[in-house]
Amino acid sequence: MTYTVKLLKKEKVTHDVMGITLERPANYHFTPGQCAELWLERPGTLAEKSTFSFIGLDSEPNLQMAMKTYPDEETLPAHIKRLVEGATLQISEPHKEVEYRGPGVFLAGGTGITPFMAIFRQLHKDDKLVGNQLIYANKRGKDICFEGELYTLFGTNFISILALEDRPRNAAGEVDAAFIHRHVQQLDQPFYVCGPEPWVSQVADALQEVGVDEERVHLYSRATSPERIEEGLGK
Ligand SMILES: Cc1cc2nc3c(=O)[nH]c(=O)nc-3n(C[C@H](O)[C@H](O)[C@H](O)COP(=O)(O)OP(=O)(O)OC[C@H]3O[C@@H](n4cnc5c(N)ncnc54)[C@H](O)[C@@H]3O)c2cc1C
Numbered sequence: 001m002t003y004t005v006k007l008l009k010k011e012k013v014t015h016d017v018m019g020i021t022l023e024r025p026a027n028y029h030f031t032p033g034q035c036a037e038l039w040l041e042r043p044g045t046l047a048e049k050s051t052f053s054f055i056g057l058d059s060e061p062n063l064q065m066a067m068k069t070y071p072d073e074e075t076l077p078a079h080i081k082r083l084v085e086g087a088t089l090q091i092s093e094p095h096k097e098v099e100y101r102g103p104g105v106f107l108a109g110g111t112g113i114t115p116f117m118a119i120f121r122q123l124h125k126d127d128k129l130v131g132n133q134l135i136y137a138n139k140r141g142k143d144i145c146f147e148g149e150l151y152t153l154f155g156t157n158f159i160s161i162l163a164l165e166d167r168p169r170n171a172a173g174e175v176d177a178a179f180i181h182r183h184v185q186q187l188d189q190p191f192y193v194c195g196p197e198p199w200v201s202q203v204a205d206a207l208q209e210v211g212v213d214e215e216r217v218h219l220y221s222r223a224t225s226p227e228r229i230e231e232g233l234g235k
Pocket of ligand 1: 035051052053054065066067068097098109110111112113114115137138139143162163194195196197198199202220221222
C-alpha cells in the first residue's frame with residue numbers, strides 16, 4: 001500500500017543533509033530502525049524512488065526523515081529540496097532494515113547514522129540507552145549530523161572520529177583495528193555498522209581482526225558518496 005502525504009517542514013541538519021517532516025497517514029506505524037520509500041508523482045520528474053529511515057519516534061504526531069543532498073539535480077532529495085511546504089509526496093509501507101538486538105556498539109559513517117536515530121531516541125525515552133556505545137565517523141566536523149543530541153544521549157559513550165580534519169573534541173583517522181581495540185572494552189556484544197559500502201567493509205575487517213565473533217556483527221550499507229571518490233580517498 002502507498003500513501004500520499006504532505007511535506008510539512010524542511011530544515012537544515014548539516015550543510016548538505018536536510019531534515020523533513022511529513023504528515024503521518026492514519027494508522028501508519030513503524031519500528032525504530034525501519035525505512036520507507038519516498039517518491040514524487042509528478043509528470044516530468046525523473047527522480048526515482050529512494051529509501052529513507054525514520055529518525056523520529058513512532059509516538060510523535062508526524063514522520064521525520066533526513067537525507068543527504070547531492071549536487072545532482074535528478075536525485076530525489078534535490079527534488080524535495082525544491083518543493084514548497086504543503087506539497088505532496090508518496091510513501092510506502094515501512095520495511096525492516098536495522099534491527100536492535102540489545103545493548104552494543106553502534107558504528108555509523110556519515111548519514112549511516114540515520115537508521116540508528118529512531119533506535120537511540122526510543123531507547124532514551126524508555127530509559128534503556130545505557131550500555132550502548134556510539135562510534136560515529138565523518139569526513140569533517142561540518143558533516144556530523146545531530147552532534148549536540150548525540151553527546152547529550154551518549155555522554156562519554158559517544159566517540160566522534162574525523163577522517164579529514166583535526167578537531168580537539170574528535171578523534172582523527174580511520175576506524176581500524178587499533179582504534180576499536182582502544183575504545184571498545186567488550187567484544188561479546190552486538191556491533192551495528194551502517195554507512196557507505198567501502199567504509200562498512202573496512203570496519204567489518206577491523207572487527208574481525210580484533211576478534212569479534214562474526215555472528216555479533218550486523219552490517220548495513222549502501223553506495224558511497226561521489227564526493228569521496230572525487231577526493232581519491234578510501235581506496
Ligand atoms: C539501512 C540504511 C538506511 C539509511 N538511511 C538513510 C537516510 O534515511 N538518509 C540518508 O541520507 N542516508 C541514509 N543511509 C546512508 C547512505 O545511504 C549511505 O551510508 C551513504 O552512502 C553515506 O554516506 P555519506 O555520504 O554521508 O558518507 P561520507 O560522509 O562520505 O563518509 C562517512 C564516513 O565513511 C568514510 N568513507 C566514505 N567513503 C569511504 C571509502 N570509499 N573508503 C573508506 N572510508 C570511506 C568517511 O571517511 C567518513 O568517515 C542509509 C543507509 C542504510 C544502510
